Amino acid sequence: MKNINSKFVLMLFLVFAIPFCLYIGKTKPHMQSVFMEENIKNKVQTILDSNKDKELIxxxxxxxxxxxxxxxxxxxxxxxxxxxxxxxxxxxxxxxxERKEDFFNKINELLYLKYPKFIADSLVGEEKIKDVLLFDNELVLYYDKEGIEPKIEEDLLLHVNYNEVKDYLDFTLLLDSKYENENGYHYDKTKKTVALTFDDGPNGEKTNRILDILEENKAHATFFMVGNRMEYDKSTIYNVLNKGSEIGSHSYNHKNLKRMKLEDVLEGEEKTQEIFKNITGKEIIYTRVPYGSINDNIKENLNTIFINWSIDTEDWLHRNKDRVVQTVLNEIEDGAIILMHDLYDSTVEAVDTLLPILYAQGYQVVSVSELAALKSVQLEQHKVYHSLKEI
Ligand SMILES: [Zn+2]
Structure with missing residues (x-):
């Protein structure tokens, strides 16, 4: 009997226990995931409970x-x-x-695309990121602005579209078919804006140094050039246009137009137009008359938009960097047009000092065309503009 009994038990074991073990074995992962789901649910609930005083966004x-x-x-x-x-x-x-370095290289690249050099330089590095948030199709990086000089008012943050970093991230993202990177040259209508203008060029090395400084600061300018100098400095003209700044006429030979016969004035403007067109294929639409000297006769007969200025830095007179900087800071206001000359080292240095300060104060520094667009002003021929403050 003992034998039969033990055989019976063994049989029972084989009949029931093996399928049961198999069953347990099969369901174990399932039970595990149920357990994990429960665990996560609890975790989420705990977080929700402990943040009840906040809005869940x-x-x-x-x-x-x-x-x-x-x-x-x-x-x-x-x-x-x-x-x-x-x-x-x-x-x-x-x-x-293994892509961490690539990820941060990309972030740095985008930082320099958005911010002036003096800001981007101080934001490079993982330790400068205060916080990262995820949105539908982008990461938003919030930066620590301590230590930046001059001190910045605005918060520093970078929108990074997933398309830009998808290869470096280890989770599935919602990608945009169309997206645009943040770009410091996408100017903002709600910000204070001034136009920067330079007369008497093109002037080779000085003009090109100014262009580099503008680029470092996400700024543009309008260069009013003298017609009879243009042919001798074509590469500077190309550089101005390639870097997103613009060119206007400062007459053919820098004479006081009021003291000239009208037909000579018209002929000079035509010549300047022709030279510029031969070099660039483009037309000039703005004129700054030398010395700001203009009368009704010139205004009515020249088919151009006249751009004067509201802030005269007198950089040609004093040739003093600090004085130029101070004059602009004293007189700056939204819509102003600033007059300088790309002729002097002191002016180049003043621009270098001034642009970060203006940025820190919330100003965008742009060309005349950009200022008009941002202020929604349609500039008209035969009119003289000193600023776009009150329109
Ligand atoms: Zn001039």
């Missing part, structure tokens, strides 16, 4: 994590919960380890 599941953002008094708190481990982690955890 995002609660999204990505393929590898759940992402929660709360807002209170404009301070954003966010949580990343890994769906595999159930642990709280950071977004930087999802940058592919």
């Amino acid at each position: 995002s609660n999204r599941s990505y393929d590898k994590f759940i992402y929660l953002v709360f807002n209170k008094d404009n301070v954003k708190t966010h949580y990343v919960i890994d769906t595999k481990t159930g642990e709280e982690t950071s977004l930087f955890y999802y940058i592919k380890e």
